[in-house]
Amino acid sequence: VDPLQPEQCCQLIRRGLLAGDGSRTLTPEQWRELRQVFSSGCCLPLFASLLLDEARRWRSHTAVSAERLARTVWQAIWKLFDQLERIHGSALVTSCLACLTAARSGGLSEAELEDLLSLDNRALAEVFAHHLPPLVRIPPLCWARLRADLGHRLVEREADGSAVLAWHHRQFREAAASRYLQADGGASAARVHSAMADYFMG
Known part of the structure; x- marks a missing residue:
């Protein structure tokens, strides 16, 4: 453009x-x-x-x-990420955006994303810092609020016969990969891919 x-x-x-x-x-x-x-x-x-x-x-x-x-576009995207982390918590936003960015099939369904967030001990510890419920799972409201604040930056598309969420623009995907998957010398990406592989293999 x-x-x-x-x-x-x-x-x-x-x-x-x-x-x-x-x-x-x-x-x-x-x-x-x-x-x-x-x-x-x-x-x-x-x-x-x-x-x-x-x-x-x-x-x-x-x-x-x-x-x-x-x-620049990247500076503006990073400012958006900073704001999301302040509002929703660094661990939750990091886990969510890392999974969305690492997804190979073009995106993740909302159910898959909630499952993956519920397997992330860092995100769970942040969300349940003051209260541990009987069922330790990311509350749907946490994801719903984050989804609302991401707004039109995520789009719904079809992949493998299912509706999935994905970044609406390449620059968002690249900025998220740089911030959430390339930290720790690439260890973040390895950790996210390993968790996603374990999840999809059952």
Whole structure:
């Protein structure tokens, strides 16, 4: 996809904000910082879409500086990952996104993903830090909240006759692989692939 012009990126964000309740906008200072980022950095539609997601979380009193905003698609994706880890917990997000990224058949069904998360001791320890239920399994609500915050970054497609979830864009898959599968000199990838192999072999 060809890059947009800086003003086209701002128009995309303006339309995206209005698509919510119809009255959402940004302050003149926030628009100025966004224009500065687009004028000096990336103008790809995916980048503008990621900044739109960030702008939706701003309030009128939110201080925004161009220096703190992402300048590339990967920086924006990593900022999204940082936010998901703060909200949902590092271990849960790491386990979930590592499994989605490592899946060989194009993705994982929601049932498979919940099963794999329930086999991850680190994710379970994080979720049940204050209470251990009789059945130790990732609560469906934990995955539902994370799924909602990932939003349209995941798409549903068909693989081997089943509906599976997968990344909607190659850059998300590559960024997630770099962050969640290449840590520890590749040990993370080996651990995830081993757990998934054990699961699918029964």
